[in-house]
Amino acid sequence: MASNTSLTGVALVLALALAVGGCAVDGQSTPGALESTGTVPTVAPPTEPATDPTTDPPDIDPTTPEPITPSESGKPVVGGVGVLISNAGWTAETGVTVRGYADTIDAAATCTLDLSKAGTTRSVTSEALEGPTTMSCGELIVGSDALSSGDWTAVLSxxxxxxxxxSAPVVVTVP
Known part of the structure; x- marks a missing residue:
């Protein structure tokens, strides 16, 4: 039983020597081997860079709210939004018909179609309708009796x- 204990002790000493960083063969140290000084080297734990929690990140003004887009929250955008004319055309029966939408969601809003030609403007306004991701302007119509022939410029607001x-202007030709 005594020989088992001494073999276990020798194995433990050998394992510790190898774990410390190397071994010696014929009196020669291999790279990473430590000379015996009777002390075990210690390594200091890494330190984290100091931060000051009282400083704000640069270039951020906490008093200015960031614009909110419908894709983030489903709430109205504060400020300018994109407006698009999706369809514009003329028929003799109805006149100029324009359809479009605004890239926001809002509780209450209006859409206005302005048709202009050579200093003359015809306008019509309708209530915007809330859709899942945009506000629809529906169908805005300026009757054919209010329009003369020629190119009219349509702008949807x-x-x-x-x-x-x-919106960007769209030209509609009235024959």
Missing amino acids: YKSTTAWGS
Whole structure:
């Protein structure tokens, strides 16, 4: 039983020597081997960089709210929004019909179609309708009796208490 204990002790000493960083063969140290000094080297734990929790990140003004987009929250955008004419055309029966939408969601808003030609403007306004991701302007019509022949420029505008915008102009030809 005594020989078992001494073999276990020798194995433990050998395992510790190898774990410390190397071994010696014929009196020669291999790379990583430590000379015996009777002390075990210690390594200090890594330190984290100091941060000051009282400083704000640069270039952020906490008093200015960030604009909210419908894709993030489903709430109205504060400020300018994109407005798009999705369809514009003329028929003899109805006149100029324009359809479009605003890239926001709002509780109450209006859409206005302005048709202009050579200093003359015809306007019509309708209530915007809330859709799943946009506000639809529906169908805005300027009757054919209010329009003379020629190229009319259509601009669709959107306005609510929190958001507004106008489309790019679209030319509609009245024969």
